[in-house]
Amino acid sequence: MTRIRKAACVGGGVIGGGWIARFLLNGIDVAVFDPHPEAQRIVGEVLDNARRAYGRMIQAPLCAEGKLSFHDDLATALDGAEYIQESVPEQLALKHRVLGQIEAHASPEALIGSSTSGFKPSELQEGAQHPERIFVAHPFNPVYLVPLVELVGSPANDEAALARAADIQRETGMMPLRVRKEIDAHIGDRLLEAVWREALWLVHDDVATTQEIDDVIRFSFGLRWAQMGLFETYRIAGGEAGMKHFIEQFGPALAWPWTKLMDVPEMTDELATKIGDQSDTQSGMHSIRELERIRDDNLIGIYQALKANDWGAGRTLREMEDRYFERAKAGAGAATPDYAAPLTLHRCRVSGDWLDYNGHMTEYRYLQVFGDATDAFLGHIGMDAAYRSAGRSVYTVESHIRHLAETSANTALTIRTTVLGHDAKRIRIHHEMLDEAGTLQATAEHMLMHVDTQAGRASPMAAPLTDRLAALSPGQRGLAAPDHAGRPIRDIGWPDPGAA
Structure with a gap:
């Protein structure tokens, strides 16, 4: 890249x-x-x-x-x-x-x-x-x-x-x-132009309003197009016989006068006013910035659903997130930190939409921040896309979070991470969340389990995780576990440095 x-x-x-x-x-x-x-x-x-x-x-x-x-x-x-x-x-x-x-x-x-x-x-x-x-x-x-x-x-x-x-x-x-060949309006806008022309005729001829046309799109084929394109959608419409059957069944309709795509209505003042008035009635209660945020939130929800299926734009999002993880790993590994002190591997700022009805950071955002800090730690010890591609990963199997302060909007947060112990399959870590003044906002401790994702069970870690844990262990084992560490996690100690 x-x-x-x-x-x-x-x-x-x-x-x-x-x-x-x-x-x-x-x-x-x-x-x-x-x-x-x-x-x-x-x-x-x-x-x-x-x-x-x-x-x-x-x-x-x-x-x-x-x-x-x-x-x-x-x-x-x-x-x-x-x-x-x-x-x-x-x-x-x-x-x-x-x-x-x-x-x-x-x-x-x-x-x-x-x-x-x-x-x-x-x-x-x-x-x-x-x-x-x-x-x-x-x-x-x-x-x-x-x-x-x-x-x-x-x-x-x-x-x-x-x-x-x-x-x-x-x-x-x-x-x-x-794009294989240069052509006016490329590919996307040529397709959009076809729909736009027909929509203008529908408004011009009083067949439909702007609201009704948009409803047809967003409640029907727009939903399909978010995850399958035109040809793949029609392939499904052809049933088990596939695309050839669809063409045979609906091909003759191409000769019927269903559309006016070879013509375009004159954009008169009357038509422009009609479209403008109908559009204002449709969505004029929202400002442009409000509409942009509504659009963004809807797109994000669609992306997350597609990402869960590793499909279409969701796959692009997953690949984008992988690059962010790699950058976090590279940034954390740019200089070897002092392993005799807590590790500072993740920083963030509290966004306004992270707040609850009391004006403080809402509960699940704490877990998000601590989860991001855990990911930064795992990136630091070498769990990257290449490691995961071999069917190995690390899962969080237990978490304890303490909320200690009222974290407000725009607070710059620093997460300090301490390794409290590890063995062949498990890692025990502790996070401290601090604001700019060094005030402790929250803590979290996690039990992490190394997993063979193909077999679906716990398995011993491999290099580079084992090598990097060995490198940080001498410094981290000298840090005392906090008094609030939970007993189910506290049972993990440290490997015997003298063991083979």
């Missing part, structure tokens, strides 16, 4: 702001150039939504955010950027002018992606000094949540550059789809 340190985003609107959030929340520094007077506010609000969404969606320790900076000068914003994402308005002349300025100031090795939803890369490359590094990277809103990015090149593009761009995008949790 290709990791970069700095990206530059030219344009910080709805799409540009989403790219900024996607990069930042994956630990990449982002420099922003956008002359709009409200650019910092708009990006800040998008970033707030993205932080909220990641706190709800990602079940792995989040990495440290990248550094965000805004610049009045394009050259300064591009300085040192390894990847540049252009997201200016959809006007070809404007994009040519901006891309020309980007080329003049960007590093010769920097990749340049355009968020254009309609223009072909060959159109964007007209007049370019280095057309081989300019390509289409078309995302879908909200960019920080929806993983697909259409990666489109032209015959002028360098395939190695496109492959590197795809690797960069995967490292931020995106699912890059390499």
Whole structure:
């Protein structure tokens, strides 16, 4: 995979702001150039939504955010950027002018992606000094949540550059789809355009309102499309005989005048007013930011269901979480800690949506934070994706949590972890949760059991877990177990250092 340190985003609107959030929340520094007077506010609000969404969606320790900076000068914003994402308005002349300025100031090795939803890369490359590094990277809103990015090149593009761009995008949790041929509006927007045109006719002809059309989508095929695409859905509709039977049965209907896709209604003032009024009636009781959060929460719930089945966008989420675990492990292992003291492997901040009706961190969030700290510890001792792929893992079989303070919103938390004992199959750990002032907020102790996941039973640990536990044991065994440690867990001691 290709990791970069700095990206530059030219344009910080709805799409540009989403790219900024996607990069930042994956630990990449982002420099922003956008002359709009409200650019910092708009990006800040998008970033707030993205932080909220990641706190709800990602079940792995989040990495440290990248550094965000805004610049009045394009050259300064591009300085040192390894990847540049252009997201200016959809006007070809404007994009040519901006891309020309980007080329003049960007590093010769920097990749340049355009968020254009309609223009072909060959159109964007007209007049370019280095057309081989300019390509289409078309995302879908909200960019920080929806993983697909259409990666489109032209015959002028360098395939190695496109492959590197795809690797960069995967490292931020995106699912890059390499479009085979350049075409107006790529793939996704061409499909959406077909539905949009027919919806306009239905409103124009007073067949349905905007509310009714949206209800048809969200209560029927929209549910199916969240986890299966068009062709796979129709394959099922064909029954045991499959897709061929479906085509034979419904193919003749393609000749019937069911749609008006070869035509589009004129967007008159009357039609625009009708659509606007119906849309305001449908959802005008919510602000745009409220609608964005409702959308995000619904998407997160769908992702979690898909992740449980390792399917579609859920698989992308699982892979994204695996990368977060790997980053946590790499960060924890960057320098060997003092094993004669509690280990500081996880930090986080209390989000506003973590609070209960008393304004304090709700109960299950304590378990989440301690669980993330446990994952950080397991990453530190070497339980990564490669270890788990061999059919080995560590399960928590017992937990004791003490709530000692009223933890409020925006509190920065540090978790200190102590190993209280281990044997061939079990590890006993203790967490302390402290705020910025060092005040103890809560403690937790856990019994962890090493498991053969294929056999479904406890099994002895293997390297590197055994090696790293052996390395930390001399220092950690000198730390006294707290008086509140529970007896069922306290029975674990330490291996005999003299044993073979």
